[in-house]
Amino acid sequence: MNALVLIAGIALIILILLDAFETVVLPRRVQRHFRFTAWFYRRTWRPWRALSRLISSPNRRESFLGYFGPLSLLVLLAMWAFGLIVAFALIQYGLGSRVQMGAERVTFATLVYMSGETFFTLGFGDVTPIMGIPRIAAVLEAGMGFGFLGTVIGYLPVIYSRFSEREIEISLLDARAGSPPTAAEFLRRMAGCHDQDLFDQVLREWERWSAQLLEGHLSYGVLCFFRSQHSNQSWLGALTTIMDSTALVIAGIGDMDHHQAKLTFAMARHAVVDLAQIMGAEYQTNAADRLPDADLKVLKDRLAELHMPLQPGAADKLSEFRQQYEPYSQALAVTLAIALPPWIETASRKDNWQSGPWDRLIQAQGLGGRIRRTDHF
Numbered sequence: 001m002n003a004l005v006l007i008a009g010i011a012l013i014i015l016i017l018l019d020a021f022e023t024v025v026l027p028r029r030v031q032r033h034f035r036f037t038a039w040f041y042r043r044t045w046r047p048w049r050a051l052s053r054l055i056s057s058p059n060r061r062e063s064f065l066g067y068f069g070p071l072s073l074l075v076l077l078a079m080w081a082f083g084l085i086v087a088f089a090l091i092q093y094g095l096g097s098r099v100q101m102g103a104e105r106v107t108f109a110t111l112v113y114m115s116g117e118t119f120f121t122l123g124f125g126d127v128t129p130i131m132g133i134p135r136i137a138a139v140l141e142a143g144m145g146f147g148f149l150g151t152v153i154g155y156l157p158v159i160y161s162r163f164s165e166r167e168i169e170i171s172l173l174d175a176r177a178g179s180p181p182t183a184a185e186f187l188r189r190m191a192g193c194h195d196q197d198l199f200d201q202v203l204r205e206w207e208r209w210s211a212q213l214l215e216g217h218l219s220y221g222v223l224c225f226f227r228s229q230h231s232n233q234s235w236l237g238a239l240t241t242i243m244d245s246t247a248l249v250i251a252g253i254g255d256m257d258h259h260q261a262k263l264t265f266a267m268a269r270h271a272v273v274d275l276a277q278i279m280g281a282e283y284q285t286n287a288a289d290r291l292p293d294a295d296l297k298v299l300k301d302r303l304a305e306l307h308m309p310l311q312p313g314a315a316d317k318l319s320e321f322r323q324q325y326e327p328y329s330q331a332l333a334v335t336l337a338i339a340l341p342p343w344i345e346t347a348s349r350k351d352n353w354q355s356g357p358w359d360r361l362i363q364a365q366g367l368g369g370r371i372r373r374t375d376h377f
Helices: 002-025 036-052 058-094 108-119 132-177 183-191 196-219 221-225 235-252 259-278 293-305 314-336 359-364
Strands: none
Touching: 002 036, 002 058, 002 132, 036 058, 036 221, 058 108, 058 132, 058 221, 108 132, 132 183, 132 196, 132 221, 132 235, 183 196, 183 235, 183 293, 196 221, 196 235, 196 259, 221 259, 235 259, 235 314, 259 314
């Protein structure tokens, strides 16, 4: 019996350390069939997402969903620590519960308490192991606990640094493509600059952002659950908007060069496909058409007004490109409860940068005539 408990404790330590190593340290995708971290997120995200559907306000629902990423990270770290504490308690039990304490009877709860104070290096000394091997196990646990806390201290800043880097480009998209961003608005505003080099430079920035998104979210999968600052923005929405825009350019609009658009589209599609795989997103057989015929006609008219008409056969090419990425975007949107942006914005809305908490007061005081809403660039 003691031997089985000892083996169980050692196996639990190995499983937890391997899972923590693959999640925190290993900078690549893990294809092992079962992982505790993946199991944990599947079992916690689904009920959290289901609860969010009970919230009627979109902003409050988005805020509720935004708590999951940071909170789940803290819970996961706590579960790793608790698992290691229990594992070392099992080892002490398997070694015969050889500890020194008062007149109280040694129970498994006592061993868990001793393991906890050893793991967190509290050093109370009220319960101490005796004999050689239990003492060695306690020393190993203290060292592991110290290393675990150090890893956690270094892990959290990395996560939030990656999150901040991701959000910078998303915030920049607000003025370039609207809130929420759309491909039609992105091309409309960028067409106003009449500079192919500037347009290509913007696409190059998004090509690099897509590569950073892929690398960061593959290394730290929890970032997929981190929401943007505004409810009408998201990393998936920004990625989809860029793929929409580049797909249009590649299909053929006006006389625009599509070399850089191809590179950006390739990197963005690579990101959305790989992230759909690691998130376990499922193909949506009943997904709605994001660009029905009526909207496609409106899109053609708007592009024609910008002197960027669709070239002959461009509609069929666009349909082929959409099939390469939209199923993955739609599957991720359902999995992560993120609303995908439309191709065209039918209602006139202010961008996030054009809104403020004092707008109504300013208008009520008669300043609305002098402080006008800027149209679009």
